[in-house]
Structure formats: C-alpha cells, structure tokens
Amino acid sequence: MPHADYNLAVWRDQKGVLSPCIVPEGAYLILGNESLAFIYADYPEHKVRQVRDHTLDRIHTLLADPAIAFPPDWHPISATISTAYDLFLGYLLLDTWIANQDRHHENWGLIRHRERIYLAPTFDHAASMGQNETDARRKNRLQTGDQRQHISAYVKKARSAIYETTTSKKPLPTLDLFQKAAQRSPKSARTWLDRLRQIPDNDCQDLFERLPYGEITPCAKQFALELLALNKERLLGAPKP
Known part of the structure; x- marks a missing residue:
C-alpha cells in the first residue's frame, strides 16, 4: 500500500x-x-483528541466518492x-495488525495536486507495537500466567481514534473498526486479508533483524513480533466480511 518512507x-x-x-x-495536504469539516458544517475541525464526530460513517461518505483518486504511481x-x-x-487493516492507536483526524488526509485530489499515503505509525511499554512490562506480559495481563489480552485493548457514532463514549477497538469498515466493502476487505495471509512470518523477523544494533532491545523485539503474530491470527480468524 502507499506509505510514507x-x-x-x-x-x-x-x-x-x-x-x-x-x-x-505545488500540491498541498488536506488533513482529515x-x-x-468541508462537508460537515458542524465538524469540530480544531478539536485535537476524543473527537466523537470522527466516525466511520463520515469517513466512508468522504472516501467512497469516486472523485477521490489513488496516489500517483500506485496501482490497485x-x-x-x-x-x-x-x-x-x-490502512485500517495495517492499524489492527500493528496495534496503531493514533489514527486520529490529523493522521490521514487527502492531497490536492492541480485539479486532482487523492488519498494521501498512510503515515505516522509511531503509536504502535507497544512502543510506550517498558521492557519490564513487556517481559511480564509475555511471561505472566495472569491471562488478564498477558499479551494475548493486551492486544485486544488497542483502540483506534475513530468512533462508531457521534454518541459513542469510546473509539472503536482496532479490530472492531476494521470489521465494521469491511462490511461496507467486503470484497476489498477480503483482498487485504488475503495479502496479509501471504506475508511469511519470517519476513517480520527479518525486518527487525535489519535494525541497527542498539535501536531496539531483545525484549521489545520479542514483544513486537508476538504482537504481530497475535493480531494477524485475530484478523485472519475473525468471521469473513
């Protein structure tokens, strides 16, 4: 998928x-x-967090418009x-896989270039894979016998920054969001799930091994790989859209 490098x-x-x-x-970025706010007059454009108006339905209405193209040089x-x-x-499948909890309304957008408007490549995935956890907490979640604290429970707590409705008290969990979003375009959702299924687990391991020495601890690496494996299993094991 198109992404920032x-x-x-x-x-x-x-x-x-x-x-x-x-x-x-010569182009400019129009954030979410x-x-x-351009199509919903009451949208709280300047609110930063807990924006309940940032709903799946509104995003779908905007992005289902055929006038919004794909990024240049990217082909479906x-x-x-x-x-x-x-x-x-x-993008939402990726968020679920890596446990990205920061897909707020300034972490996606459109790009206008001349007379063309297209979806921006996905960017800013820093709030993922338990990056704020200490190694002590990672180790405990990997080894504990308390199922409430285990990493298998931890991955289920990841929430997006997208709400189901404007009256929802909390944003949707990442997997729930993907599943609900998939219902609006089940064939494309199955395509993305098939692509995830084709990724060998060794590819993830190899990617982490390429990081320079000292950039990630062995515990953080193990935690991230286990998180990716569990979320892949959850995505592929969920009912098909």
Whole structure:
C-alpha cells in the first residue's frame, strides 16, 4: 500500500528519522479534520483528541466518492479495490495488525495536486507495537500466567481514534473498526486479508533483524513480533466480511 518512507538518522548526536515529503511540489495536504469539516458544517475541525464526530460513517461518505483518486504511481492490487475508501480499508487493516492507536483526524488526509485530489499515503505509525511499554512490562506480559495481563489480552485493548457514532463514549477497538469498515466493502476487505495471509512470518523477523544494533532491545523485539503474530491470527480468524 502507499506509505510514507522513514529512514533512521542521526544529526548532531540526536537520533531521529528522515522522511521524504509525501506532498509533491505545488500540491498541498488536506488533513482529515479539514476534509470532514468541508462537508460537515458542524465538524469540530480544531478539536485535537476524543473527537466523537470522527466516525466511520463520515469517513466512508468522504472516501467512497469516486472523485477521490489513488496516489500517483500506485496501482490497485486487485480490481476489488476501486475507491479511496477501499484503499483506506488497507490502512485500517495495517492499524489492527500493528496495534496503531493514533489514527486520529490529523493522521490521514487527502492531497490536492492541480485539479486532482487523492488519498494521501498512510503515515505516522509511531503509536504502535507497544512502543510506550517498558521492557519490564513487556517481559511480564509475555511471561505472566495472569491471562488478564498477558499479551494475548493486551492486544485486544488497542483502540483506534475513530468512533462508531457521534454518541459513542469510546473509539472503536482496532479490530472492531476494521470489521465494521469491511462490511461496507467486503470484497476489498477480503483482498487485504488475503495479502496479509501471504506475508511469511519470517519476513517480520527479518525486518527487525535489519535494525541497527542498539535501536531496539531483545525484549521489545520479542514483544513486537508476538504482537504481530497475535493480531494477524485475530484478523485472519475473525468471521469473513
């Protein structure tokens, strides 16, 4: 799927990342809050967190519009993916797999380039794979006999920043969100699930092994790999859309 590229970098002894701009010269990014405020006059565009108006239904209404294209140089992996919403479903599957809890209304958007408007590549996945956990907590969740604290329970707690309705008290859990989103485009959802099924587990292991020494602890690596394995199992084991 189209995505922002990130490269580890060091500048004056400060670690960070280099990420090429996803917005072409002469184009501009219209974040989700701006896009939704354009079609919903009462949308709280400037609210930062707990935005109950950031609902699946509103996102679907926006992205199902055939006038919104795919990113340039990206071609659908199947004829079942025909709208920007179908592509966004892939983003939601990714969020579920990696336990990304930060798909708020400024973490997705549209790009306008000349007369063309298209869905921006997915970006900003930092709030995923238990990045805020300490190694002590990771180790406990991997080894504990308390099923309420085990990583298998932990992965089920991941929540998106997208609500089912404007009256919902909490955003949807990531898997619930994907399943509900999939009901609106079941064929494209099955395509994304098939792509996930085709990813060998060794590919994830190899990816973590490529990280420079000292960038991730062995415990954090083990935790992330177990999280990915469990969420893949949950996605593929859920009722088919």
